[in-house]
Amino acid sequence: MNIDKFIQNNTPKKKISIFDVYVDDINKLLELNYSQKQVIEYLKTKCKNKTGLTESNLTRYLKKPKKQNIKEVKNIDIDKSKNLTKDKIEKKPIDIFANLKS
Structure with missing residues (x-):
């Protein structure tokens, strides 16, 4: 079969x-x-004979990130990481002997 x-x-x-x-x-x-x-009671009246209509499944579904949300979070993380690298470059070096000076 092709x-x-x-x-x-x-x-x-x-x-x-x-x-x-x-x-x-x-x-x-x-x-x-x-x-x-x-909400589950409403869904049971709308779609009879469907399995999996439980509160725990609804809770899990609502917590599950959607594809659009994942893309937005990734973009935000990339922007934050770029800003962090710029901040590291602009800072002055730390004086490791600062505690010894009085």
Whole structure:
């Protein structure tokens, strides 16, 4: 079988979280100070017979950094590291005998 035929005949099976589908609803409920338990109850009414709708999974999902957030953090870290190297160059050398002088 040729790879091109395989790609045409099969769609990629990417694991998508149920929370990804309803992320806007989740964020809106949390902004309105609903508890995570109430959010789970809402999701259970929206999508019946779905597994994994638990408070612990929702907590883990909310703590998980998103791809966009990771890119922003990396850019900030790079900028900070550039500034740190400039600061090191501009500082005067430390006098190691300063403690001995009186």
